[in-house]
Amino acid sequence: MRRRALVSVSDKRGVAAFARRLHKLGFEIISTGGTARALEEAKVPVTQVAEVTGAPEMLAGRVKTLHPRIHGGILADLEDPEQVVELVDHDIGPIDLVCVNLYPFEETVAGGAEEKEAIEQIDIGGPTLLRAAAKNFKSVTVVPSPSFYKEVAAEMELGQVEETTRRRLALEAFRRTAEYDASISAWLAERVEMEAVPSTNGTAAAPEQSLDDAAAGDDVFPETLTKSYEKVLPLRYGENPHQAAAYYAEAGGGSHLLTGVERLQGRPLSFNNLYDVDAARTLLADLSEDGRAAAVIIKHANPCGAAVADDLAEAYGKALASDPTSAFGGIVALGGPVDGELAREISKVFTEVLISPSFSEEARKVFSEKPNMTLLQAGPIERPELSAKPVAGGLLVQETDRVEGDDEYELVTSVHPSPEGLGDLLFAWKVAKNVKSNAIVLVRDGATVGIGAGQTSRVDSSELAVRKAGERAKGAVAASDAFFPFADGVEALAKAGVGAVIQPGGSKRDAEVVEAADRRGLSMVLTKRRHFLH
Numbered sequence: 001m002r003r004r005a006l007v008s009v010s011d012k013r014g015v016a017a018f019a020r021r022l023h024k025l026g027f028e029i030i031s032t033g034g035t036a037r038a039l040e041e042a043k044v045p046v047t048q049v050a051e052v053t054g055a056p057e058m059l060a061g062r063v064k065t066l067h068p069r070i071h072g073g074i075l076a077d078l079e080d081p082e083q084v085v086e087l088v089d090h091d092i093g094p095i096d097l098v099c100v101n102l103y104p105f106e107e108t109v110a111g112g113a114e115e116k117e118a119i120e121q122i123d124i125g126g127p128t129l130l131r132a133a134a135k136n137f138k139s140v141t142v143v144p145s146p147s148f149y150k151e152v153a154a155e156m157e158l159g160q161v162e163e164t165t166r167r168r169l170a171l172e173a174f175r176r177t178a179e180y181d182a183s184i185s186a187w188l189a190e191r192v193e194m195e196a197v198p199s200t201n202g203t204a205a206a207p208e209q210s211l212d213d214a215a216a217g218d219d220v221f222p223e224t225l226t227k228s229y230e231k232v233l234p235l236r237y238g239e240n241p242h243q244a245a246a247y248y249a250e251a252g253g254g255s256h257l258l259t260g261v262e263r264l265q266g267r268p269l270s271f272n273n274l275y276d277v278d279a280a281r282t283l284l285a286d287l288s289e290d291g292r293a294a295a296v297i298i299k300h301a302n303p304c305g306a307a308v309a310d311d312l313a314e315a316y317g318k319a320l321a322s323d324p325t326s327a328f329g330g331i332v333a334l335g336g337p338v339d340g341e342l343a344r345e346i347s348k349v350f351t352e353v354l355i356s357p358s359f360s361e362e363a364r365k366v367f368s369e370k371p372n373m374t375l376l377q378a379g380p381i382e383r384p385e386l387s388a389k390p391v392a393g394g395l396l397v398q399e400t401d402r403v404e405g406d407d408e409y410e411l412v413t414s415v416h417p418s419p420e421g422l423g424d425l426l427f428a429w430k431v432a433k434n435v436k437s438n439a440i441v442l443v444r445d446g447a448t449v450g451i452g453a454g455q456t457s458r459v460d461s462s463e464l465a466v467r468k469a470g471e472r473a474k475g476a477v478a479a480s481d482a483f484f485p486f487a488d489g490v491e492a493l494a495k496a497g498v499g500a501v502i503q504p505g506g507s508k509r510d511a512e513v514v515e516a517a518d519r520r521g522l523s524m525v526l527t528k529r530r531h532f533l534h
Helices: 015-024 033-041 049-053 068-075 081-089 105-110 115-120 125-135 146-157 163-196 271-290 312-322 340-346 361-367 419-433 458-473 488-496 510-520
Strands: 004-009 028-031 097-101 141-143 229-234 246-250 262-265 293-299 302-309 330-334 351-356 374-377 386-391 394-399 440-444 447-452 477-480 500-503 523-526
Touching (some): 004 033, 004 068, 004 125, 015 146, 028 033, 049 068, 068 125, 105 115, 105 163, 141 146, 141 163, 271 330, 312 340, 312 447, 419 440, 419 477, 440 458, 447 458, 458 477, 458 488, 510 523
Parallel strands (some): 004 028, 004 097, 097 141, 330 351, 351 374, 477 500
Antiparallel strands (some): 229 246, 293 302, 293 330, 302 447, 386 394, 440 447, 440 477
16 A cells, blocks of 8 residues: 655644655655645645545634544554454555644744634644554654654655654654643643632732641642643753753743843853852842842852942942852852953952843953853843742642732831841841841841851851851841741840841740840841741
């Protein structure tokens, strides 16, 4: 029997050349709609699918290939004599090759299409054809992407596509349909969630659920979380040089860590680089909200310096002064353009990655003398609604942590902070949110002067922050990412000369902690919300 290939593609790059090679090998080419017209224009003989099915394309093209004469030919197990006889009885010819790529749903919704347009780009026949051909890879070759045209045609010209190749192509087809369905699911879920947002026209919102309530947030977290990720970037190595690594972003065209980021110079990124870049850009976003120039220095995913100022060079200088030893080999993120003068200052310290919205020509020239420094040009980051952390065999998913408004903060001591001190407290609180817990952050004049990160005791974090600050602790303010369980942490800060503390509160010993602050002459603000970062 003459071999037959069904070719129906949205992406028509290379399809005419591929179909022509199949035709020369004796294949009858069956096709649909726009693909058939493209092949005819390229002078490739083609049989319209309607000639095979005996039924016209209908419902504005929604139904074309959903027919037993098509799917019987694809799904028949040709190693089963009974199924072969059944094909003959129903006058259905087998289909040996299925070349399909899908409607561009992801691209359509990424462009902000209206619901009606997006729905029309949900392919039904295409995924069905891919899945049918992939299921029957023992008898059928499935070609789910133009990237496989040359390989398949070359094997066909040698006689047939090897079974190992057909099995691998089947895997690629199922991966593609899974990715496609995940994109549609994510798009539809977003619209359903938008419709579920409580009205603000006077209707009372649902009561806030307890943090101890196991059902909290069930409306946000579906029973099955379906996501698809595509490889964006192979990485230089993983956490250690002997570990291979790659960066994947959620499929579907949404914003991610490297959206709009351009690498201007330097070595390819490693796993640790990207992990630190994420920490740097997230903290920078928090600090840039008040409109002042902001600078952040990250080491091992923790801030070792952060500052805001009216001038970017001043902000960078203050951030560097926080802990110049730890800044060596760090990741620097800046909230404004880098000029030549600032570039020369940054070049004095070994910096592995520098992130900025833009670099002047003079700055680029300065940094060209540091070829191992990686320059990333990047605007503000768009933070996702949900964040996730992998664990053995699973995923922990939560709402992304965001700094709350300060309108409900409470001053609980008799001593009031000065306006400048209050500004430093709020700045310290934003930084503490981005420091690994247990976290204590000391701040003076809009810049960190001591950071205690990742300690198992809050007293240890306090003492570490004080030690790093040295004399700068006198007159500084402190932020603690969670409550002080005992008064000893506050005592350690007061002893060093810290004048004000911001912390969530909520300890059984809050009264003792506040009394210790009052006794020591500290002002204390309670935020009533903690910000652990593990």
